[in-house]
Amino acid sequence: MTNPFEPIPAKLEEVIEETPTIKTFVLSPEKPINFRAGQFVQITLPGMGEAPFTPSSSPLEKRRLEVTVLKTGKITDALHETKAGAMLGVRGPFGKGYPVDKFDGKDVLVVGGGVGLAPLRSLLYQLFADIDRFKRVSIKYGARSPSELLYNREFDEWRSKNKVDFAETIDVPAEGWSGHVGLVTTLLDDLDVDIPNSYMVSCGPSVMLRFVTLKCLDLGYDSTQIYLSMNRKMSCGMGKCGRCNIGPYFLCKDGPDMCYDKIKDYPNVF
Amino acid sequence: MSEKFIAKVDLPKFLRNIKTGPLFGTIDIDGELNYARLEGDLIDELSLELPRPAVSCKPLFFAPRERVAVYPVEGYKWKPDIDPSTPQIIVGVRACELYALEMLDKIFIEGDFQEPFYTARRESTVIVTVDCAQVTGSCWCNMLDHDHYPVPSQKFDINLSPVDGGYVALANSDRGRQYLESQQQLFRDPSADELSNRDEMRSASKKALEEQNAQFALPDKVTQVLRAKELSSNWLDLCSTCVECGACNNVCHTCHCFYLYDQKSDVAKGAFERIKVWDACMFMNYYRMAGVGGMKPTPSPELKSRFQRRFYKKFEWVPDIYEVLGCVACGRCFDACPGDIDIRNVIHTIAAEAPHA
Numbered sequence: 001m002t003n004p005f006e007p008i009p010a011k012l013e014e015v016i017e018e019t020p021t022i023k024t025f026v027l028s029p030e031k032p033i034n035f036r037a038g039q040f041v042q043i044t045l046p047g048m049g050e051a052p053f054t055p056s057s058s059p060l061e062k063r064r065l066e067v068t069v070l071k072t073g074k075i076t077d078a079l080h081e082t083k084a085g086a087m088l089g090v091r092g093p094f095g096k097g098y099p100v101d102k103f104d105g106k107d108v109l110v111v112g113g114g115v116g117l118a119p120l121r122s123l124l125y126q127l128f129a130d131i132d133r134f135k136r137v138s139i140k141y142g143a144r145s146p147s148e149l150l151y152n153r154e155f156d157e158w159r160s161k162n163k164v165d166f167a168e169t170i171d172v173p174a175e176g177w178s179g180h181v182g183l184v185t186t187l188l189d190d191l192d193v194d195i196p197n198s199y200m201v202s203c204g205p206s207v208m209l210r211f212v213t214l215k216c217l218d219l220g221y222d223s224t225q226i227y228l229s230m231n232r233k234m235s236c237g238m239g240k241c242g243r244c245n246i247g248p249y250f251l252c253k254d255g256p257d258m259c260y261d262k263i264k265d266y267p268n269v270f
Numbered sequence: 271m272s273e274k275f276i277a278k279v280d281l282p283k284f285l286r287n288i289k290t291g292p293l294f295g296t297i298d299i300d301g302e303l304n305y306a307r308l309e310g311d312l313i314d315e316l317s318l319e320l321p322r323p324a325v326s327c328k329p330l331f332f333a334p335r336e337r338v339a340v341y342p343v344e345g346y347k348w349k350p351d352i353d354p355s356t357p358q359i360i361v362g363v364r365a366c367e368l369y370a371l372e373m374l375d376k377i378f379i380e381g382d383f384q385e386p387f388y389t390a391r392r393e394s395t396v397i398v399t400v401d402c403a404q405v406t407g408s409c410w411c412n413m414l415d416h417d418h419y420p421v422p423s424q425k426f427d428i429n430l431s432p433v434d435g436g437y438v439a440l441a442n443s444d445r446g447r448q449y450l451e452s453q454q455q456l457f458r459d460p461s462a463d464e465l466s467n468r469d470e471m472r473s474a475s476k477k478a479l480e481e482q483n484a485q486f487a488l489p490d491k492v493t494q495v496l497r498a499k500e501l502s503s504n505w506l507d508l509c510s511t512c513v514e515c516g517a518c519n520n521v522c523h524t525c526h527c528f529y530l531y532d533q534k535s536d537v538a539k540g541a542f543e544r545i546k547v548w549d550a551c552m553f554m555n556y557y558r559m560a561g562v563g564g565m566k567p568t569p570s571p572e573l574k575s576r577f578q579r580r581f582y583k584k585f586e587w588v589p590d591i592y593e594v595l596g597c598v599a600c601g602r603c604f605d606a607c608p609g610d611i612d613i614r615n616v617i618h619t620i621a622a623e624a625p626h627a
Binding site (some may be wrong): 002003005006007046047048050051070072073076087089232233239240243245247267268269270 | 341342377378381382383384385526527528529532534542544546551556557559561562568570575578579582583586587588590591
């Protein structure tokens with residue numbers, strides 16, 4: 001029997017500074033972590049503990065694994081101080097991942113907020129690699145300020161892809177910014193998507209998920225067409241330690257991306 | 271296999287003869303039963319007639335705190351602290367504890383991942399159960415239609431029913447039958463009196479349960495009561511005396527929450543280790559997550575939500591996922607609660623307010 005609590009050693013190959021508060025950590029685990037887009041891993045910082053992250057790299061890339069991390073607590077603060085060459089640990093993958101098969105022949109609306117674009121990038125790489133399967137991929141992304149726009153070096157490439165459109169926004173006006181200003185929900189106002197034949201996938205802070213969901217329901221999306229990356233405190237990753245549930249669903253086992261229809265009637269979803 | 275009789279004086283002898291590893295059993299500490307490790311003379315202190323032990327046998331399967339990994343040490347071999355070739359024996363386990371173990375099995379053993387420590391202990395433990403010849407004032411298993419004595423569909427090795435002068439023993443597994451056969455010199459067929467004595471004892475306990483719980487009687491099954499979503503019940507009132515100590519979680523046989531944390535290793539130089547420790551939803555930090563201020567990283571951390579969740583989890587969500595109840599009605603949470611919160615009263619209050627079809 002294997003011990004599912006034991007981390008697989010993983011060398012930190014590179015640290016990419018994305019924004020003043022976000023870094024991407026490129027890892028090479030000793031054993032490959034074969035994840036599907038949306039599945040997550042527990043990253044061990046030796047002696048400090050673990051925190052869950054959904055990889056931001058392509059699920060098709062087997063040897064290297066990237067996680068993009070916002071500096072926001074004990075583990076992530078320490079991770080941000082860690083330099084390339086250090087040994088970390090990985091457990092996983094855990095969870096279900098995005099229901100990509102359901103997206104066949106459909107419009108896929110991807111809505112991200114802040115560091116929430118990280119797990120979505122993994123999905124986007126997979127969608128781009130197999131773009132013929134889908135009718136169209138529409139990406140809406142919002143961040144607090146221009147300097148907090150994650151992966152902006154890749155935006156032009158995404159925009160130029162066949163069957164893909166991309167729009168970004170910042171929350172409040174900023175000097176030197178001539179693009180769209182307003183919360184990410186404002187990008188959904190003039191949506192060019194065939195809503196009855198579409199799925200909406202979103203990741204971002206809880207407040208944003210709530211308003212994106214309300215907006216999409218307003219626009220005519222059914223709750224079965226909405227997939228949200230939900231966040232709860234996770235520890236084991238295996239549906240055993242008990243606290244990451246929304247109703248009878250353990251996010252670590254049944255999520256972390258949940259169909260809104262499944263969770264909408266349970267208390268304290270957002 | 272048919273039932274056998276063993277005299278009370280012969281039971282310690284039987285246990286000494288079959289014991290190859292650790293032996294645990296209930297002993298009387300100031301009028302209350304508690305599990306203890308029984309070695310030497312302490313085996314003679316085994317006590318089975320009093321009501322169910324104050325603390326369940328859960329810690330003997332799911333340790334309150336244990337090391338689950340050491341890293342990064344090459345060649346470190348993880349090993350649970352139990353060896354199937356010298357099984358541990360637990361004597362005095364009650365029917366409600368078997369129901370709880372059945373639920374924990376579903377969480378820790380079934381599914382895509384196995385919890386290896388629980389699984390190893392479960393596989394290498396011999397369970398000797400006992401009928402509840404007496405009940406505590408907080409026992410309420412009759413309200414869930416659970417029996418207060420083990421039934422053969424449950425997973426145990428040998429059951430003992432206290433009767434005059436000894437016990438009627440029933441083997442319920444191959445291992446249990448082997449133990450009884452190997453020690454047949456200590457057993458004889460029970461008399462008709464002894465069997466009717468057992469049935470009378472069972473009826474008397476059932477009557478006591480029914481009488482003490484009549485005031486909490488529900489119009490429907492507990493699950494149906496909680497399934498009524500739009501409850502007007504005043505959860506804030508119900509948890510007004512809760513001090514968030516987690517005692518209910520700690521004594522609960524079905525509470526399975528734990529948390530992993532890492533530290534410098536005690537066993538390997540220069541290495542780190544991962545510790546698994548019980549967690550409790552009544553603790554304020556249970557849900558607490560890191561996050562950007564103002565972004566509400568932790569959904570509904572307040573006591574009322576956690577308290578309400580405890581009931582939904584046990585009576586609605588666990589039945590939804592695992593098809594067993596998440597509460598076994600042992601009443602330990604009420605006994606342990608410094609705020610005197612009676613789980614029966616909570617359910618009764620909600621039932622009174624719930625709309626009934």
